Amino acid sequence: MNWYGIKAIYIHEMERFRRTLFQSLASPIITTSLYFVVFGSAIGSRITEIDGINYGSYIVPGMIMLTILTQSISNASFAFYFPRFTNTIYEILAAPLSSFEIVLGFVGAAASKSLIIGCVIILTANFFVDVRIDHPLLMMFFLILTCITFALFGFIIGMYAEGFEGLQIIPILIITPLVFLGGSFYSINMLPEFWQKISLLNPVLYLISGFRYSFYEVSDVSLFTSTLTILTILVGCIIFITYTFSKGYKIKD
């Protein structure tokens, strides 16, 4: 293993995060605070409780998922697309690094950034509502796995994107709607039966549900199904990246 190479990519990417620390952290903190103001105070005052949990507290796992999914994807996709855009990718391709090592460096950094942001959001949420974490290890398991999985997904977008607009299309058009419709701010039990069944087709529902279980022991689907879903997406992303990267698609002419 080229550990120095992996470390070089990782530190290089984290350095970019450090340079833009304010905007990297300020944006999710402000957004989270706004969600609490709008959903927690304005709308939440009319809902009060879901599954015996105060509405403001209930939406915390969903809000964290919403942020880390979008952050993991955008961090990883930008991190890999940028050297392609500036042509500095030549150096990575010419270095004695395997595809796995390159992915590990980029995805590791993107997942780390999202993890930091996720933890900051948990801290921010504590200023607004009581946040209880019944299963901290399980919570970290979901948090880390989600960061890694969606950073891998972002890496794929970074490989395929033809321009900066391409980096935004999937997060805006697919991920954000899936998160909003995946029970971030409600339980699917509140929906009519037809829409409950439709919601079960949304993979993000399983992530949010499993993540929420680690907080309050309440979930829309079983913990096993949630774990299986995230692991399936993870394995799918790994297989996809391994195949396309080894062929050099979009990177090596």
Added chain:
Amino acid sequence: MKNILEINNVTKFYKNSVKALENVNLNIKEGEIFALLGPNGAGKSTLINSICGIVNFNTGTIKINNIDIIKNYRTTRKITGIVPQELNLESFETVWNNVNYSRGLFGKKPDHNYIEKLLKQLSLWDKKDNKIKELSGGMKRRVLIAKALSHKPKLLFLDEPTASVDVELRKDMWDVVKKLNDDGVTIILTTHYIEEAEELSDRVAVINDGKIILVDEKDKLIKKLGEKTIKIELIEPIEKINVNLSKYNFTLDQKNRIISYTYNLNSNTTDITELLNDVKKDGYKVKDINTEQSSLEEIFIKLIQENNNELVRY
């Protein structure tokens, strides 16, 4: 001297079926400076990028130190460095971080003393904390060289190393390249400036339309394919070309006072002695004589034109 690089029957097609390299065979000796010459789109950069792993080639084998670059890419890439044609650098990073990053990528542990020495050698030390975007084009070019040398490669590829740099800086770069070569680094450079190849290289290859059309030692090439012109300046102008001089294919200047006679260095007889004798026989007195040798650039243009004419014929 042993071969550090061996390229055998390498062919490369791009996705649009454009053949970029066709059965390229080339051996590079350890310790030499090798110049790869060719017009735009000839395949110079594709060849270099194929060797360095930046693009995939379709058929053939490439070996560095007798090690296959695909099967054992880690071993071969550790000893190669590349300076790309374009100024591909991360603008918001400092010089110091950029160079150390490159060293890390190549699997070397940090060595701040070496990087300091390298930056000083390339006159970049006082710019080490500057962001790349604050540097001039020439300085950026130096940063690219520093990055390529950060892991102490044995084989260095310079793709148009002095493109878009001023004359003074170009000479500085040449000194850097010569110094590297003196330190034992084998250098392969592509260039548009034939003068650069003439100044630096030991051997030269000419590539056109993806094919290597010639490989030779620079001096031999100039001798073999080069032409020489003797210019005989007369005291009095020639008013009429007599029988003795009419058998030579020479040209006269506008004042009919300078005879220009071109001959091939490689031919057994050059007829220079006879020409001078005939000048004397016809009653002309010689004021001065000088000779001019064709440059590598003229040879290069001639070769490419001949090759293109052949391609048109086929």
